[in-house]
Amino acid sequence: MSTAILQAAHLSKNFGGLRAVHDVNLACEKGQIHAVIGPNGAGKTTLINLLSGDLVPSTGVITYHDQDITELPAHRVSRLGIGRSYQRTNIFPEFTCWQNCWLAGQSRESTSLRFFKPANAARAVRARTEDALRTAGLEAQADVPANEVSYGEQRQLEIAMLLAMEPEVLLLDEPLAGMGIEESAHVIELISRIAVDHAIVLIEHDMDAVFAVADILTVMVDGVILESGSPEDIRGSARVREAYLGDEIENLKGAPE
Amino acid sequence: MVNLPSKSVIAVLIVIVAALALVPLGGDKYWIKLVTRMIVLGIFAMSLDLLVGYTGLVSFGHAAFFGLAGYLLHLISGDEAAVNMLWALPVCLGGTAVAAAVIGALSVRTKGIYFIMVTLAFAQMLFYFFHDSDLAGGSDGAYIYIKPILALGESVLIDLDSRYTLFYTALISLVAIYMVLVVVLRSPFGKVIQGIKVNEHRMQALGFNTYFYKLASFTIAGTLAGYAGFLFASIDGFVSPQLLGWHESGVALVMVILGGMGTLFGPAIGAIALLGVEEIFRDKALVGFMASHWQILMGGFVIAVVLFMNNGLGGLLLRLAGRRRGER
Numbered sequence: 001m002s003t004a005i006l007q008a009a010h011l012s013k014n015f016g017g018l019r020a021v022h023d024v025n026l027a028c029e030k031g032q033i034h035a036v037i038g039p040n041g042a043g044k045t046t047l048i049n050l051l052s053g054d055l056v057p058s059t060g061v062i063t064y065h066d067q068d069i070t071e072l073p074a075h076r077v078s079r080l081g082i083g084r085s086y087q088r089t090n091i092f093p094e095f096t097c098w099q100n101c102w103l104a105g106q107s108r109e110s111t112s113l114r115f116f117k118p119a120n121a122a123r124a125v126r127a128r129t130e131d132a133l134r135t136a137g138l139e140a141q142a143d144v145p146a147n148e149v150s151y152g153e154q155r156q157l158e159i160a161m162l163l164a165m166e167p168e169v170l171l172l173d174e175p176l177a178g179m180g181i182e183e184s185a186h187v188i189e190l191i192s193r194i195a196v197d198h199a200i201v202l203i204e205h206d207m208d209a210v211f212a213v214a215d216i217l218t219v220m221v222d223g224v225i226l227e228s229g230s231p232e233d234i235r236g237s238a239r240v241r242e243a244y245l246g247d248e249i250e251n252l253k254g255a256p257e
Numbered sequence: 258m259v260n261l262p263s264k265s266v267i268a269v270l271i272v273i274v275a276a277l278a279l280v281p282l283g284g285d286k287y288w289i290k291l292v293t294r295m296i297v298l299g300i301f302a303m304s305l306d307l308l309v310g311y312t313g314l315v316s317f318g319h320a321a322f323f324g325l326a327g328y329l330l331h332l333i334s335g336d337e338a339a340v341n342m343l344w345a346l347p348v349c350l351g352g353t354a355v356a357a358a359v360i361g362a363l364s365v366r367t368k369g370i371y372f373i374m375v376t377l378a379f380a381q382m383l384f385y386f387f388h389d390s391d392l393a394g395g396s397d398g399a400y401i402y403i404k405p406i407l408a409l410g411e412s413v414l415i416d417l418d419s420r421y422t423l424f425y426t427a428l429i430s431l432v433a434i435y436m437v438l439v440v441v442l443r444s445p446f447g448k449v450i451q452g453i454k455v456n457e458h459r460m461q462a463l464g465f466n467t468y469f470y471k472l473a474s475f476t477i478a479g480t481l482a483g484y485a486g487f488l489f490a491s492i493d494g495f496v497s498p499q500l501l502g503w504h505e506s507g508v509a510l511v512m513v514i515l516g517g518m519g520t521l522f523g524p525a526i527g528a529i530a531l532l533g534v535e536e537i538f539r540d541k542a543l544v545g546f547m548a549s550h551w552q553i554l555m556g557g558f559v560i561a562v563v564l565f566m567n568n569g570l571g572g573l574l575l576r577l578a579g580r581r582r583g584e585r
Contacts, residue, residue, distance in 0.1 A: 052462065078464035090462075092455045099258055103452045107464040112445040113473065119445045165463060 003029050005199045006051065006082065006169045011060035013046055020046040022223045024060075028169065028199040033191070035202045035214035043223040044203045045087060048171050051201065052084040053077035064169070078107070083167030085158045087174045087203075093147035097138050097157050100146050101129045104164035128164045136160035136190065152183035159190065169199045176206050188213060211235070219243075258451055261439065262522070265578040270522055273529075274432060281424050289420050290492060295532045296427040297488045299525030300434055302512035304481035309510070310519030311442060312474040313454030314365065317373045317506050318380030319482055321360070324501030325383060326353045326483030327490030331393055334401045342407040342415070349487050350480055356383075357479025358472065365471040377503055388498040398497030401490055417491040427488050431525060434481060438521055441477075450474045515562055516571050523571020530570060534558055 004027035013021040021043040028034045036044050049055040051062060053074040062070045069077055078084075092100050105128035106112060106119065120126070133139050136156045141149050146157055155175060162170055175191065176184045184206060191200065192213045204210050210217070211231050218228040219240050227233070227240050234240055262270070280292045301323055308314040329349040334340050364375040386392075393399040404423075407415035417423045441447050449470050452460045460467050490496050499505060508531070516527020537543055538551035538558075547554055566573045 054462075073461075075461045075464050075466050078462055084462060086462075090456065090459050092452060092459065094455060095258060095452075099448075103448060103460070104463050106445055106448060109445065112449045112465070112470070114445045115441050115447075116444055118440075118443050119448045120443075122445065161463070 005030055005065060006201070007063045008047075008051065009061045009063075011047070011050055011062065012058050013043075013050055013055060014058045019223045021050065021057075024220070024223075024225055026051075026201070026218060028201055030168070030199050031196060032215045033195045033200045033202055033213050034216045034218065035204060035210045036218045036220060037204065037207070037210055038220035038226075041222075042220040044220055045173055046223075047220070048084060048173050048201070048203060052082060052171055054084075078165070078167075081166075081168040082171065083162040083165045083169070084171035085162055085173055085175055087177055089151075089154045089158060091146050091154060091157055091161065094145055096143050096145050097133065097149065097153075097160070098129060098142040100157055101132045101160050101164045104161040105129045105132065108166055128166060132160040132164035135163055135194075137186070152179050152186075155179060155183070156187065156190070159187065159194075163194070167198070169201070170194065172200060172202045172204075174203055174205060176204055176209060184209060258448065261443075262575070263578050266522075266574055269574060269578070273526070274428070277428060277529075278425075281421050286420065289424055291532065291536065293420070293424045293427050293492055294489070295529045296424075296431050296525075297485050297492065298509075298512065298532065299528040300427070300431050300488070301482055301485035302509055302516065302524035302528045303431075303434065303438065303521060304478045304485065305509045306513050306516075306518060306521055306524045307438065307450075307474060307478045307481070309513050310517075310521070310524075311447070311454060312450040312471060312478075313457070314471060314475065315369075315373055315510075316376040316475075316478075317503065317510065318360075318376035318378070319478070319509050320503070320505035321376075321380035321383045321501050322353045322357055322479040322482040323486035323489065323505065323509075324387070324496070324498070325356055326350065326486035327496040327500050328387060328393055328399075329353070330405065330487055330490050331399050331401050331496050334403060334405070336402055339403045339406040339416070339418070342405045343409075345405050346484075346487065350483050353483030353486070354476055354480040357476045357483075361472045361475035361479065365468060365475055377506070380501060380506055381503060384498050384501045384503075387501060393496070396498060398495055398499075401494040401496070404491050404494055405487075417488075423488070423491060430484070430488065434484075435522060435525070442521070446470070446473070511559060515559060515569050517569030517573075517575075520568070520571030520575060523569055523574075526570050526574075 006028045008024060008026040011021055011024045024047060036047065038044055050057050053072050056071055061068060064080055064082060069080065102125060105125040109125065133142055136159055138153060138156055138160055141153055146154060159175060175187055179187065188209050214231055217231055217234040219226045219234060221243050226243055227237050277292060281289050305316065305319045308316050326349045329352045330345065333345055333348055360379045364372060364379065367375050388396050404417040406413050415422055415426060417426065449465055453467050453470060457467050512527040512531055513524040515531055516525065517523030535551065535555060538554040539548050541548040544554065562569060
């Protein structure tokens, strides 16, 4: 576990009497996709919110490159190199795709307290913006307002914004939610391409996709980790089948690779 | 995101400024004073648009900084010699900036209706401070007997006591501040505050300390309002607590809405329109007996603009000129 970039130890989060997340351990290495699955209400999004700094855990420690980031606010966590996407599309609807990515790229500058120089003159930001749009396959939509592109493209834009932030760790909260088959395949391909030089924590309901790309799978139920291991282990686990996967895993077994 | 206005909009703006510049040539004292007031309130409204239209902060206490700068000018003005703007302006604007930074630090933590209430509360605190203390004439207000000058050594470059000088100083300031704000809005800082207006939470997730940028925007807007207040106090040479009150803050908001939020030049047009229309509605020769009930006509006018013009006069102008798209 010493190679893990992002590590969470004994994380818990209570909302009043509700144990949303309880004693969760999680680690993610570069080049690895760590998928977290589980039924609705299992605490997956809460876990992402804890890792991203949107929520402060009740107990437990989060470390990033051996630095304790447990209590850092979201913007500090983001600047360290941990980017997140959202389950419900969270973009700047009236700005163009280019401007959306531009803001993401600009966030990596040391400061934006520059008042008189035109923003467009920043070469590094331009390069990040262009790269992100190209990688996400959104070049053609660059100058279209984000609220005028298709839903699938908005989800792609969400990922493009993440890329423009040049993070080391990506926290992806259901990137395929609401996507068609073709769009899903496109984004899955994109995620596995990014995974080569990033550490990715992926929350996803699409089991075909999860088993296709994940290196490690963690199954959460009712805020606790039920099982964690390689996709083969999870596929073979009787506990997981019982608690959650049920029929879905049967279909997977028979499905051609 | 802010775009440079299209050529036709710029042409219209130039015509408006040129028309304003001709007013003093008529030599009518009343008109010069009225139009000076329009221009200065235009600067005030434009500074509020930076908050309302570009940062998404609806302040209901913006007059606090407008009035405060006026009071500071009164406090440093002598009875015998004029103050030199070379140091008077930094003192008044510096004092206003500090007040804006302190009030901002406490209020930009809140959002929406709470932000409106907190800014209103701070402005009312300042209002009652000057209203109830003997510091500057209390509720009666106080005079600035000798208006500020700008002097280098022995030579006086600008003397605001001359109504012509004051007029053109205000007009040049309006144009200059507009141009500077356009530059600022296109800068990295400008992009950040516009992002905050649309989706503050996302900006935080991107790594921006939004509190800090909102505070910077609030302080800049407050300081610019202070500059407007400095000029406004020089028009009549008189300050009263009303300058800091909620009514003045409300008028500024009406000017911004009338002129079009987030258009920058719009609120300045809104200020000119509001004062101009008031002048018309108070004229017995034009509206007859309704002149004594001019507020009714004014209410109807504001409602009509808001109902029938999408985003006020500035929005109308932008639509007529055609949208300019594609600027990155």
